[in-house]
Amino acid sequence: KRGRSKVKCEGLVTKQKKNRRVKANDRERNRMHNLNSALDALRSVLPTFPDDAKLTKIETLRFAHNYIWALTETLRMADQCRLIPNHHEDRESFFHIPSSCMMDLASPTSVCSSEWDSSTYSPSSHDADGHSPDILVEEGFSCYSIVYTVYLYIIFYQSYF
DNA sequence: TAGGCCATCTGGTCCT
């Protein structure tokens, strides 16, 4: 009788384990879907050309990093000059990013490598004045939080213009 | 066909 109950117990444990695994898989799938949604939101605020293929995940993150840097630099320059025109049309031309710069921003793959190496192709993390436009990501932030934070940063900067 | 990208599964670790 004890043997049978042991087998029954083992079967129950196996079933419980299987059930937990299925639930964990489901949560993991959900988590990745959320992460992808955050990446999509981030893509949506990045400037792209109509015929551009969808940016890959790593391209999206690199592009966002460069884009934030470009916007930060633009703000800094505008602040330095204190010549921001009031008319909307003028503001647009004032903040026009040179095409050479856009090419670089729009083609992250042109400077792509398998590793994140900010020294080679990402903007310097500190400008001439020692200001750091880097995104403040505290230790312990999840991937989702980081992507979403980048997204919010871009929205914030874009609202400036 | 090789290589890149992606989704999913899985086991481990940490936290509540």
Place this chain on the structure above:
DNA sequence: AGGACCAGATGGCCTA
């Protein structure tokens, strides 16, 4: 104990 997060493994799809 259960959930969140992460990294490694695997297989599918697509493109040069």
